[in-house]
Amino acid sequence: MTYVGGRSKKQLRAEIQSTCPKLPGVYGMWDRKGQLIYVGKSKALRSRLLSYFSAANAEEKAGRIIAAARVIQWETQPSEFAALLREQHLIRTLTPRWNVQEIPKRQRPVYLCLGRPPAPYFFLARVPPKDSVACEGPFHGAGRMSRAVDALNKHFRLRDCSSQQTMHFSEQLSLFQLEHRPGCLRLEINTCLGPCAAGCSRGEYDRQVAAAKSFLEGLNAEILVQLQDSMQTAAERRQFELAAHARDSLQVLEYLHRKLLYLAEVRRTYSFVYSVPGYDGSGIWYLIRNGEIADRLVAPQCTKTFADARPELRRWAAELEGSDTATTGQASNGLYPHTLSLVARWFRKNKDEHQQTFLPSQAGHKYRSAKANPRRYTVVG
Numbered sequence: 230m231t232y233v234g235g236r237s238k239k240q241l242r243a244e245i246q247s248t249c250p251k252l253p254g255v256y257g258m259w260d261r262k263g264q265l266i267y268v269g270k271s272k273a274l275r276s277r278l279l280s281y282f283s284a285a286n287a288e289e290k291a292g293r294i295i296a297a298a299r300v301i302q303w304e305t306q307p308s309e310f311a312a313l314l315r316e317q318h319l320i321r322t323l324t325p326r327w328n329v330q331e332i333p334k335r336q337r338p339v340y341l342c343l344g345r346p347p348a349p350y351f352f353l354a355r356v357p358p359k360d361s362v363a364c365e366g367p368f369h370g371a372g373r374m375s376r377a378v379d380a381l382n383k384h385f386r387l388r389d390c391s392s393q394q395t396m397h398f399s400e401q402l403s404l405f406q407l408e409h410r411p412g413c414l415r416l417e418i419n420t421c422l423g424p425c426a427a428g429c430s431r432g433e434y435d436r437q438v439a440a441a442k443s444f445l446e447g448l449n450a451e452i453l454v455q456l457q458d459s460m461q462t463a464a465e466r467r468q469f470e471l472a473a474h475a476r477d478s479l480q481v482l483e484y485l486h487r488k489l490l491y492l493a494e495v496r497r498t499y500s501f502v503y504s505v506p507g508y509d510g511s512g513i514w515y516l517i518r519n520g521e522i523a524d525r526l527v528a529p530q531c532t533k534t535f536a537d538a539r540p541e542l543r544r545w546a547a548e549l550e551g552s553d554t555a556t557t558g559q560a561s562n563g564l565y566p567h568t569l570s571l572v573a574r575w576f577r578k579n580k581d582e583h584q585q586t587f588l589p590s591q592a593g594h595k596y597r598s599a600k601a602n603p604r605r606y607t608v609v610g
Contacts, residue, residue, distance in 0.1 A: 232302035238295060242282045249275040249303065252508055253312045255319060256303035258294055258327070267294050267327035270316035272309045294327050307507030310575065314522060314565050321356055338367030339374055340567070341485075343445060347431075348396050348424040349438050350387040351378045357567045362438060363445045365492060367570055368485070377485050380478040383420040384452045385441040390425060398434070399427045447493030450486060453479065495573045496520040500549050501586040504528060504595060516545050518552050520572055522565040528599070535596050546589035
């Protein structure tokens with residue numbers, strides 16, 4: 230990891246010009262108060278960082294970031310893919326303000342989550358929570374996703390009240406005969422099971438949570454049929470406001486369902502080892518399980534290193550054989566959790582990279598082939 234500092238843009242540019250390599254990596258910008266304000270990645274660090282000083286970018290977001298920066302820090306990565314993973318991890322962990330500043334809230338990515346015990350429900354989060362039942366995303370369009378959350382909670386009759394609301398399931402015993410009043414009107418209009426007012430048992434509520442989880446996994450499209458029927462019925466009765474509301478909810482959930490189906494297909498089919506060459510001739514083997522990065526190791530380059538890697542490859546084979554494709558949005562104990570969308574975008578954008586995937590049982594053949602025909606990483610810049 231390297232950093233340079235300067236009191237002016239000219240000083241910073243000179244330092245970058247003389248010290249920053251033309252290699253893939255990630256970088257961070259620090260302001261005069263010592264706060265990290267921006268994180269980015271590049272296939273060629275020097276070229277990317279020097280672009281911030283371009284006169285054409287002076288009035289753009291890049292120009293304003295560099296104007297506020299006093300220290301620039303970077304670390305090289307063995308490949309663009311590694312830099313992409315590292316960038317996502319740093320942004321999610323450190324949340325630099327300029328990574329979201331000047332991006333309208335409706336365009337900021339959000340995750341659709343199902344969780345928060347003791348009565349889970351759908352909600353949106355900027356960062357995936359660790360204790361959720363299921364989590365998928367990221368999705369763009371916070372307004373659209375808020376409408377989706379509202380429709381989903383109503384359809385599955387899940388609560389959406391504050392975390393301060395006390396839950397009272399019907400089987401819970403009490404010393405006194407108390408009447409638990411609901412915190413809102415949704416129980417009365419039959420859009421919530423009412424776990425706050427003993428309106429259901431824990432088992433009844435859990436069954437609705439399981440049905441909601443199956444929607445996130447792309448296995449349950451019942452809500453789309455129901456909304457279609459509601460829209461047609463309201464239109465036939467000339468209840469046009471209700472019909473328009475059902476139509477808007479249907480459009481949002483059709484978009485959501487299409488993306489969930491695509492991610493479910495990625496989760497079902499993306500379980501393999503992905504070989505990524507490094508700029509220095511070495512490489513990394515990533516274990517991708519159910520579409521997420523679960524583990525990695527340095528690609529073996531000789532007979533000894535391949536022999537050393539055999540136990541790990543056997544463990545990888547066992548993990549893929551026993552993997553559960555229904556782990557929505559979460560690779561348990563994964564190296565990089567919540568990377569499903571990142572992996573899906575990478576292979577959609579770089580279709581030829583599928584040729585660099587193989588099963589752990591094919592590692593020996595892949596190792597011998599790589600020795601005979603080394604695949605070099607091309608440095609851009």
